[in-house]
Amino acid sequence: MDTFQHGKFLFSGASLQTSLDLLTKALDASISGIILTDNKQPDNPIVYCNSAFEKLTGYQRNEIIGHNCRFLQADDRNQKERKILRDSIKNGQECAIEIRNYKQNGDLFWNDLYVAPVKDASGEITHFIGVQNDISDRKKVEQDLRQQKVSMEKIIAERTADLRDSEAFLTSIIQTVREGLLVLDRDFKVISANSHFIRTFKVTSEDTVGKELYALGNNQWDIPQLRELLVKILPTNNPVVDFEVEHDFPHIGRKLMLLNAYRIELEGQFKDQILLAIEDITDRKEIERRKDDFLSIASHELKTPLTTIKGYMQVLQRNIPDNASEKFSITMGKVAQYIDRLNSLIAELLDVSRIQTGNIELHEAPIDFDKMVAEAVEGIQTSAPNHRIILSGSTNVSILADESHIIQVLNNLISNAIKYGPDSSVVEVHISNVSEYVKVSVKDSGVGMTSEDTKKVFERFYRGNDVQKRFPGMGIGLYVCDQIIKNHKGTLWVDSEKGKGSTFSFTLPKNGKELAKNE
Amino acid sequence: MSNKKILICDDDEGILDVLGLILEDTGHTIIPEINSLNVKAVMDKEMPDLIILDLWMPVLSGDQLLSMIRTTPVYKDLPVIIISASRDGEQIANDHLASAFIAKPFDYDHLLTVVGELLN
Numbered sequence A: 001m002d003t004f005q006h007g008k009f010l011f012s013g014a015s016l017q018t019s020l021d022l023l024t025k026a027l028d029a030s031i032s033g034i035i036l037t038d039n040k041q042p043d044n045p046i047v048y049c050n051s052a053f054e055k056l057t058g059y060q061r062n063e064i065i066g067h068n069c070r071f072l073q074a075d076d077r078n079q080k081e082r083k084i085l086r087d088s089i090k091n092g093q094e095c096a097i098e099i100r101n102y103k104q105n106g107d108l109f110w111n112d113l114y115v116a117p118v119k120d121a122s123g124e125i126t127h128f129i130g131v132q133n134d135i136s137d138r139k140k141v142e143q144d145l146r147q148q149k150v151s152m153e154k155i156i157a158e159r160t161a162d163l164r165d166s167e168a169f170l171t172s173i174i175q176t177v178r179e180g181l182l183v184l185d186r187d188f189k190v191i192s193a194n195s196h197f198i199r200t201f202k203v204t205s206e207d208t209v210g211k212e213l214y215a216l217g218n219n220q221w222d223i224p225q226l227r228e229l230l231v232k233i234l235p236t237n238n239p240v241v242d243f244e245v246e247h248d249f250p251h252i253g254r255k256l257m258l259l260n261a262y263r264i265e266l267e268g269q270f271k272d273q274i275l276l277a278i279e280d281i282t283d284r285k286e287i288e289r290r291k292d293d294f295l296s297i298a299s300h301e302l303k304t305p306l307t308t309i310k311g312y313m314q315v316l317q318r319n320i321p322d323n324a325s326e327k328f329s330i331t332m333g334k335v336a337q338y339i340d341r342l343n344s345l346i347a348e349l350l351d352v353s354r355i356q357t358g359n360i361e362l363h364e365a366p367i368d369f370d371k372m373v374a375e376a377v378e379g380i381q382t383s384a385p386n387h388r389i390i391l392s393g394s395t396n397v398s399i400l401a402d403e404s405h406i407i408q409v410l411n412n413l414i415s416n417a418i419k420y421g422p423d424s425s426v427v428e429v430h431i432s433n434v435s436e437y438v439k440v441s442v443k444d445s446g447v448g449m450t451s452e453d454t455k456k457v458f459e460r461f462y463r464g465n466d467v468q469k470r471f472p473g474m475g476i477g478l479y480v481c482d483q484i485i486k487n488h489k490g491t492l493w494v495d496s497e498k499g500k501g502s503t504f505s506f507t508l509p510k511n512g513k514e515l516a517k518n519e
Numbered sequence B: 001m002s003n004k005k006i007l008i009c010d011d012d013e014g015i016l017d018v019l020g021l022i023l024e025d026t027g028h029t030i031i032p033e034i035n036s037l038n039v040k041a042v043m044d045k046e047m048p049d050l051i052i053l054d055l056w057m058p059v060l061s062g063d064q065l066l067s068m069i070r071t072t073p074v075y076k077d078l079p080v081i082i083i084s085a086s087r088d089g090e091q092i093a094n095d096h097l098a099s100a101f102i103a104k105p106f107d108y109d110h111l112l113t114v115v116g117e118l119l120n
Helices: A016-029 A051-057 A069-073 A080-091 A136-176 A195-200 A213-219 A224-236 A282-317 A326-356 A369-383 A403-419 A451-456 A465-470 A477-487 A512-518 B013-024 B036-046 B062-071 B089-095 B108-119
Strands: A033-038 A046-049 A095-102 A108-119 A125-134 A180-184 A190-193 A240-249 A253-263 A274-280 A365-368 A388-392 A398-401 A426-434 A437-444 A491-496 A502-509 B005-009 B029-033 B050-054 B080-084 B100-103
Touching: A033 A051, A051 A125, A069 A095, A080 A095, A080 A108, A108 A136, A180 A195, A195 A274, A213 A224, A224 A240, A224 A253, A253 A282, A282 A326, A282 B013, A282 B108, A326 A477, A365 A369, A365 A403, A369 A388, A369 A403, A369 A426, A398 A403, A398 A502, A398 A512, A403 A426, A403 A437, A403 A477, A403 A502, A451 A491, A477 A491, A477 A502, A502 A512, B005 B013, B005 B036, B013 B029, B013 B108, B029 B036, B036 B050, B036 B062, B050 B062, B050 B108, B062 B080, B062 B089, B080 B089, B080 B108, B089 B100, B100 B108
Parallel strands: A388 A426, B005 B029, B005 B050, B050 B080, B080 B100
Antiparallel strands: A033 A046, A033 A125, A095 A108, A108 A125, A180 A190, A180 A274, A240 A253, A253 A274, A365 A398, A426 A437, A437 A502, A491 A502
16 A cells, blocks of 8 residues: 555654654544454454543553453343344444443443444455444433333323223212212213113113203103203202102103202313212102101000090099098109100100101191290199299280191290209290291290200200209200291290300291291 | 080090090080991980090091081081091091090090080
C-alpha cells in the first residue's frame, strides 16, 4: 500500500510518526472503547485497546492485551448474542449487538458492541475492530420502563378483575334480592329487570327489556298511579318513597305494591335513568290483617270471662254483709281494681297492634269539647277520691274528632298524673283555644322525669328507670296516646323536671285531620 | 215499677248467669237464651219489653237478629241493647239501629241505668 491511506492521516504535513501519535491521542480521547484483535493469531487476541476501553472495563492494559475479548463475559456464557458474534467473526462480517459484560470488579454493564473485520489487499481478514459503548444507563431506563409497563399491566388486570368481581357481586345481589328492580331510561323504556321482578310478575326477560314500562305484558302496567308517580313526582327531583299502589293484574291477580323510585341526577352515562324498586306487600298486608283479626278475637275471648267475673264481683260488692270485716271490703275493692287493670291491658295490646299496622280508623264526629273533658275528669275523679282534679279554662267550641280516642287520651294522661304523683293531691287540667287548635294541659306535682326520659316517653314499651321500679305498667299508654293525637294531626308533648312534676299537653285541630293536613 | 220482661241472648253461660243475677234485683222477669236461633220463637211466645243481645254468636249473630227485629213491623220499636267486647261493637250497634250499646266488661250501675231508661 502507498503512503498511509493516501496521506489522509498525514495531518498538517507532519511525519508519519507524529501523525500516528495524533491518531492514537484521538483514539484515546474517544469515549467509546476501541480494540483491535489479531485474526491471524489463534483465538483472536486483543492487540490494541484505547484508554476508554480501560476505563470502560476497569481492566489495566496489561490485563487486556493478548486476551480474547470474551473475558468481559465472565461466567455469563449463555447469551444468544455470543452466537451472533461468533458467526460474524467466523464469516468475516460486521455486527452490532448489545451484550452483558462484566467489569474487572464484577459489576455488570451493558455493552453496545460493534465489530468489523479489517481486510488486507488480498481480502484476507487480518484484524477485527471492536467499538464498545457502556449503555447500562439506557438499558436500565429501558428495563425500568418495561417493568413499569408490566406492573401497570398487572395493576390494570387486577383492577379490571376487581371491577368485574364487584360488578358480578352487585349483579348477584340485584338478582338475589327479593324485591323487583327495574332500570328505566328517560323515556320509561326498561333497560334491565332483575329476576325477582321476572318471577313475581310472571314475565320473561325478552318481553320486558327494551319495552316501554306501561306497555309491559299487554299494558298491564299502565297504572294511573304509576304514571302520576313517574311523570309528576320524579321530574321534581324528589325521590319517591314507599308509594303504595294497588292494581289488579290480569294474570296474577290483585297486588299491593310498595314503590320506591329514584332518578339518577349524576352527570355521566347513567344520567336520567330511573331506578324503580317494586316490593310486593300483598302477602305482608294479608298477614298483618290476620294478626289483627287474631288479636281482635283473642281480646274478645279474653274479655268474655272477664265480663262475667267483673259482673259477679259487682254483685258481691253490693251484697257485702253488714257484719263483714273491713279487710273483707278492702279485699273486694282490690279484686275489682285488678279486674279493671286486666281489662285495660287487653285493650291496650289490641291498640298497639292496630297502631303498628296503621289500621286505626278515625270515626270523626262533632264533639262538644268542654263537655267531653268535663265528663272525663268527673269519671276519673269518682275513682280517685284521694286526689283533687281541678279543671280550668274553656273553649266553647265543637271540634271534629274521634271522641272515644280523645277520651282514651284524656283518661290516660289524667290517670298517669294520679299514678305518678301518689304523694301529691292535686292534678290540674287546663283547656284553651290556640288559633285553629284546642289545647289541653294536664299538670301534676309528681315524681317528674329527666330530660332523657322526656325524649323517650312516647316510645313504645319505654318506661323511665325510676318508674320501672316503683310503678306497675307496660309502657304502652303514652305511645298509644301519641299515635292517636298524631292520627288527628295534633301534637302531644311533655314539660317536666325531676322531682317537680310534669305537664303533658296536646293540641287538636278543631276542624278535623283532613283540613289540618291541607293547611 | 211494674213487672217487665227482659230477654237476654248470649252464647256464654257465665254472662247469661251474671246478667240475670244483676237484673233480677230490678224485679223484672228475666228470660235467658243461650241459642240465638231460638230468639225469634221466644220473642213470639213471651213478647219481651226489652232485649239484650250479644254480637258475636255462632250461626246467627246479634246484628243479624237486630236487623230481623227492626224489619219486623211488630218489633221494630222494641228497645234492644247490644252488649259486646268487640272493638267495633258500638259502630255495629249504631249501624243496626240498636237502642243502646254497652261495652263488655260492663259497669253494674251503668247497666241498670240504661235498662231503667229504656223500660220507662
